[in-house]
Amino acid sequence: MTATTSLLTDHYELTMISAALSDGTADRQCVFEVFARRLPTGRRYGVVAGTTRLIEMIKDFRFDPDEIAFLRRTNVVDEPTAAWLSAYRFTGDIDGYAEGELFFPGSPILTVAGTFAECVVLETLILSVLNHDCAIAAAATRMVTAARGRSVIEMGSRRTHEEAATAAARAAYLAGFTATSNLAAGLRYGVPTAGTSAHAFTLLHDDEPTAFASQVKALGTGTTLLVDTYDISQGIRNAIQAAGTELRAVRIDSGDLSVLAQQSRELLDSLGATETKIVVSGDLDEYAIAALAAEPVDIYGAGTSVVTGSGAPTAGLVYKLVEVEGRPVVKRSENKRTVGGRKTAVRRHKPTGTATEEIVVSQGVPDHLPNDRLLQHSYVANGEFLDVPSLADAREHLRQCLISIPWEGLKLSAGDPAIPVVMVSAA
Template sequence: MDRTGLLTDRYELTMLDSWVRDGSVDEPAVFEAFARRLPEGRRYGVLGGLGRLLPMIERFTFDADEVAWLQEQGVVGEETAAYLRDFRFRGDIDAYREGDLYFPGSPVLTVSGTLGECVALETLVLSVLNHDAAIASAALRMVDAAGGRPLIEMGTRRTHEQAAIATARAAYLAGFGSTSNLAAGRDHGIPTVGTAAHAFTLAHATEEDAFRSQVAALGVGTTLLVDTYDIAEGIRTAVRVAGRELGAIRIDSGDLAEEAGKARALLDELGATSTKIVVTSDLDEFVIAALADAPIDGYGVGTRVATGSGHPTASMVYKLVEIAGRPVSKKSKDKISVGGRKLAWRRYDEAGLLVSEHFTAAPVVEVRRAQRGASKPPGADPRPVQIPVMRGGETVHAPTLDEIREFTAATLATLPSDARSVAAGAPYLTVTHLEEA
């Protein structure tokens, strides 16, 4: 789908229709995306999806057939239909960089424009950011727990076919080294890996026949799946077929720490000392951390990264915070929002570790001034967090996925070690209003 206008909820356009009718559709407005809380036990979140979202906003338009359908369905009247035929977002967006940390209250995305064009984006913004931030947040915890050992994203079969591509992208920016998903490889340039499943072994008369077929096709550097029948016998067969230069074995069942230890000893005994051990099977950051002392060289993660490690949403919301220059806020119990455009700031200590985040109410001129002087050394005055990402409906910030990946690793390094533990705890920071700090 080239256009993204219909990737929205009906009520966005029924609100728009009312505003077109009463004349308020062109009032200047500011909306903000933020998370009131993190998933239980999480100490930080990671913003994902910005690089996907901005091009989708540029394509947020409606063709004649779509507008006619909206009229047939009674969603909009003729006046709003005319408005939609010429619709595109022409406003500005400021945001945290993709791959940056966020905490409860962090204003990760600020959308400025007319009331009509800003409200129309709500569903799309939340759909992309909630999905990708959940994946990136879970994935970065797994990367950190792996302690430098490579991870493969293998979650395609555990999610929607299009979500699988976004999942691979979010996991890669968080530090995963590769994906099994070919579409993600083609679309985003992510390295792809994959050899054979248990069905391949079962389809041959013997395990040895399967291994010989795979080695003939992929070479001795391939990874052989050795647990279809008996792991120890599978390892012996793998080395007999591929020789001591076998690239790797994969274990997908059993007590992974125990099996990896026995596998390493057997491989060394057989002279395959350079053969690596890769493990799969319902891994997440907790299991990976528990396997830290096992002789494992890499991990394949599927379900727990594709579903955000059990947390399928980042719980982000998108709220109107300013209309016609007037701050507005929601007062509902447990859903209070702070009105007005905000300027987020962070303080770092002399070692470059993040120590606090707060925001101030700020007119747009102050936001722009702060962004121009954003680069300051660690330990200096607080630095603004948001940067311009879209101006006049055109993207102005488009780093490569590898640049985002490098930034994510750098921003993780600003957290102290206790905040990076996989153990459950309160958010490392709660963002506060400067008046409350």
């Protein structure tokens, strides 16, 4: 792992800077925008996540001497470009949607303005962070919706890249998950962490009662005992034997969770453990969670599906040059949705608070109607990095946004974006 993040960058960003420095265009004032041309198939909304994490990385975006030496040695850049990179500081403006905001095809979720060179060098990092975190947050939000107020714990670290795991835990918490298994997410982002034991702990011991007794002795009756290493019914009896009816929870990680949850609830109740909760895990996605709605489940553990975006592992966001020296630009071969020029976005609402549409105006400002909400906020102004909302703020913001969209937008089934984006060119 390098100390800086500057080489988490595509080679061509630097060759472009090299050419632009030598022909004098590197200093042209540009505007780049991040948006999705479409949502993953059937998804009704996207969720903005990762922006705060990204802004911190941009603040520290530097090329250290080892990295410069590598770029020179391999001839990726020439000497003037190396000097320019060595002195790099972002001095422009960054505006964007808040973390936790919903987005739709065409929503300009991040706008980066400055010289061509200082903006283009950030492209790869910006897209890596946002494409990953937004993908996880969208999948996680669907799971939270499917859980209908029950807790969901993120436990997918082992199913994704080790650093992606930590970002995924953050994005899932933003989406409303109650905790993560990932300790680094606890240290770095203050996400509550949770976990008690795996099957290996039971197998390590001579028998299940010994393992449970040990766990309760070490962690107290406020722990969760994993009861499916051998026979689940016997496991539950052993659990209550070890911890008494004060046991906080049992976890079931395999089998037909629907049937097992019911049987376990009946057995726990019959043993007097009426307050002991049932945690289920094992390949749960939003559909499996929804299918358990009628069962006596208290807590869901989600792993693979959340960290891989439940079928949509990347958010499809692009970073496009839309303005050069005040002139709107657009690639001709693109489809008609793409509009050049810097955009301003508002979300329009009924008086009841229900969102109706998003108005995105190129090179102008939307008419202001009552109940409109401006969607863009300043993160960086003239190179000054402003205070950012907390992760808790982002989590609450998303909760409010979900309340505001038309109810169809929360359906798990495939459908159109919950609200349309109306693109207006003021020019």
